[in-house]
Amino acid sequence: MLHTINKSPFGNSSFETSARFLQPGDPVLFIEDGVYAVQANNKFSAALNEILKNNPVYALGPDLNARGIAEITAGVKSIEYEGFVELVEEHQVNSWL
Amino acid sequence: MEEIESESCDDEIVKKIMHVMRAAPHGTIYTYEGLEMILIMAAYDQDISVAFIDDGVYALKKGQNTEGIEMKGFAKTFGALDGYDVEKLYVDQISLEERGLTEDDLVVDVEILSSAEIGKLMTEQDVVVHH
Numbered sequence: 001m002l003h004t005i006n007k008s009p010f011g012n013s014s015f016e017t018s019a020r021f022l023q024p025g026d027p028v029l030f031i032e033d034g035v036y037a038v039q040a041n042n043k044f045s046a047a048l049n050e051i052l053k054n055n056p057v058y059a060l061g062p063d064l065n066a067r068g069i070a071e072i073t074a075g076v077k078s079i080e081y082e083g084f085v086e087l088v089e090e091h092q093v094n095s096w097l
Numbered sequence: 098m099e100e101i102e103s104e105s106c107d108d109e110i111v112k113k114i115m116h117v118m119r120a121a122p123h124g125t126i127y128t129y130e131g132l133e134m135i136l137i138m139a140a141y142d143q144d145i146s147v148a149f150i151d152d153g154v155y156a157l158k159k160g161q162n163t164e165g166i167e168m169k170g171f172a173k174t175f176g177a178l179d180g181y182d183v184e185k186l187y188v189d190q191i192s193l194e195e196r197g198l199t200e201d202d203l204v205v206d207v208e209i210l211s212s213a214e215i216g217k218l219m220t221e222q223d224v225v226v227h228h
Contacts, residue, residue: 001220001225013119014119017119020189020191021150021212021213021219023216026220092223092224094225095225095227097227097228
């Protein structure tokens with residue numbers, strides 16, 4: 001199951017809450033304001049590293065670029081829209097709001 | 098009449114749909130709209146479950162009296178969902194505990210599960226809808 005998160009973790013609990021519900025191996029994709037979660041060295045880096053132990057983590061490149069986020073937490077993969085589509089093709093989607 | 102009904106049921110596609118309630122009930126319209134969506138889907142005999150997570154658990158709190166804020170109270174409607182064959186109500190244990198609530202504080206019988214258990218149920222759905 002693909003989990004997408006589209007809200008900044010600083011203003012919404014989706015990121016922290018969804019982490020409890022992830023099954024091992026479930027991919028997590030940050031889009032829109034959700035990508036603020038993966039900026040390197042922010043307060044969510046440790047939580048993200050915990051998730052990275054069991055789950056692949058992606059962030060949508062165009063959304064990172066739009067927000068000037070150049071350095072992202074190690075292990076998080078930046079993907080393009082094509083990669084987004086591939087993930088959606090492969091998995092059921094759980095769109096956290 | 099009965100035969101016609103059962104025949105039409107055979108042709109229908111029944112999907113497993115989980116609704117996730119994550120917002121408190123009166124500050125936004127999300128929970129109420131979610132409830133309406135549940136009732137509509139239930140009318141189409143879908144396999145519905147509802148998970149209450151984060152502030153979503155407040156929707157089930159006993160003793161809500163919305164008269165003073167002139168809003169419709171709908172906690173009782175959640176209590177009546179079994180009348181629409183929506184019987185799978187799951188509450189996230191951590192969300193409940195974080196808010197100092199227990200099962201006794203809720204208006205309806207629910208199944209209290211760990212986040213991991215609800216997460217597993219999510220993976221078994223055809224559709225998961227967040228409200």
